[in-house]
Amino acid sequence: MRRPAPIPAGRDVSEEEKAPRPAERSRARRPTPTDEATATDARADAVVDAPAVSDAGGPDEAPLTSARDVWRAARARRKALRAEIRRFTQRSRRRRIVWLSAIGSLVLLVGGSVLAAYSPLFAVERITVVGATTLDAAAIEGALSEQVGTPLALVDTSEVKAALLAFPLIETYALEAHPPHDLTVRIVERTPIGVIRSQAGYTLLDAAGVALATTSDQPAGQPLLDIDGGVDSVAFESAGLVVRSLPADVRAALTGVSASTADDVTLTLSTGLTIVWGSAERSPEKAEVVAKSLIARPDATTIDVTSPAAVVIG
Numbered sequence: 557m558r559r560p561a562p563i564p565a566g567r568d569v570s571e572e573e574k575a576p577r578p579a580e581r582s583r584a585r586r587p588t589p590t591d592e593a594t595a596t597d598a599r600a601d602a603v604v605d606a607p608a609v610s611d612a613g614g615p616d617e618a619p620l621t622s623a624r625d626v627w628r629a630a631r632a633r634r635k636a637l638r639a640e641i642r643r644f645t646q647r648s649r650r651r652r653i654v655w656l657s658a659i660g661s662l663v664l665l666v667g668g669s670v671l672a673a674y675s676p677l678f679a680v681e682r683i684t685v686v687g688a689t690t691l692d693a694a695a696i697e698g699a700l701s702e703q704v705g706t707p708l709a710l711v712d713t714s715e716v717k718a719a720l721l722a723f724p725l726i727e728t729y730a731l732e733a734h735p736p737h738d739l740t741v742r743i744v745e746r747t748p749i750g751v752i753r754s755q756a757g758y759t760l761l762d763a764a765g766v767a768l769a770t771t772s773d774q775p776a777g778q779p780l781l782d783i784d785g786g787v788d789s790v791a792f793e794s795a796g797l798v799v800r801s802l803p804a805d806v807r808a809a810l811t812g813v814s815a816s817t818a819d820d821v822t823l824t825l826s827t828g829l830t831i832v833w834g835s836a837e838r839s840p841e842k843a844e845v846v847a848k849s850l851i852a853r854p855d856a857t858t859i860d861v862t863s864p865a866a867v868v869i870g
Contacts, residue, residue, distance in 0.1 A: 678708045681737035690745055691725050699723075700741065708733040716741075724768045749799040750781040750813055761787060763796030779824075782814040794818035794836045801839035803847055806831075834862030 642649075683700050685693040699719040703711055713731065720726050725745045732740040746762040751774055760768040760775060765787030774780065779799075783792045795815045802810065802823075812824035823831040831846060833839075842861040849859050853869050860868035 675707065678736050680704050680706050680708060680711065680739045682739070684738065684740045685743065686740060687743040687745065691723055691743070696720070696723060696726075696741065696743070700739075703739065708735060708739065711739065724766065727762070747800060748778060749796050750779040750810075751775060752781050752783075752787075763793075763800055765792060765796075777808065779810045780812050782812065784816040790818045791815040791821075795821050797836035798823070798833050798839055801836070801843055803843050806843070806846060806850075829856060830858045832858065832860040832862055838864055 680703050683697045683703065685696045688696060699722060700716060702715065702719075706712075711731065711733070716729075716731065720729055720743075726743050727746040728744045730742045732742065734740060746764075746766060746768060748760045748768055749763050751758040751760050753774075757770050757772045758774045758778075759770045760778060761781065762768060769775075781792075781795065783789065783795055785791055792815070795813050798821045799807070799810070799813060806823075806825070809825040809827060810823060811826050813821065814824075815821045819835040821833040821835070823833055825831070829850075833842060841864045845861050845864045845867050846859060849856065849861075849867060849869055853859075856869045858868075858870040860870075
């Protein structure tokens, strides 16, 4: 069984009923003469009350921008741009500053050292000669006295060499600078091996055939050299090597050296002993054999060490 619908409590007025009918709307839009007059008066009052507007612009518009304002704005923009560039390049600029500082310090250090080295602060005041035994060290120092007062870095090696040429006994030399004022000259003297007799007298020679001195009398302790072919021969070269390899006691007693070839060097001692040495090969071994032979046979008159493995004593 269907349930009946409820009875409405009251009738509501809808929006459509509230709206005016078309006839009423047409009457509302039609203006009356009185309304037109009133609207005309209102427009006139609005024109009178409105502020005057010039060609330059309304009352709320800003004045025209001047050239100074443009310049200020451009400068502010450039300043902001530079600040941004500095901010983004801060790390690279810091790295560049560190590198430039290091390079500048190095250049300053090197430059200062060079200037100091070439300045009178490091001038030569003392010259010391080391290694002179036969030569007079004071004479060598006097020959180099012109270098006194010269900065250590400016010592002329060619002048030093020219001064040392006056001393034939100097075989080699080396200069050592000891700041601030010392110059050391280390020399190695030539080792004389004997003298050659000529019309001029006795000429003292080293193993290279360099004439060290010439005297009228034979120098004490220097053997007489009898070498075929002179100082430029292979016999002289072999004899020089043999003499330089002799033990000190044998060298002190040596009175004569003879050789016609490089393989028949013969030595004569002050005791009358004759040593047939042969060539300069195996000279250290031969010197050891000679020393042992002199101990074993002090009365020997000849010792042949041409072959050190088969020594012959007579």
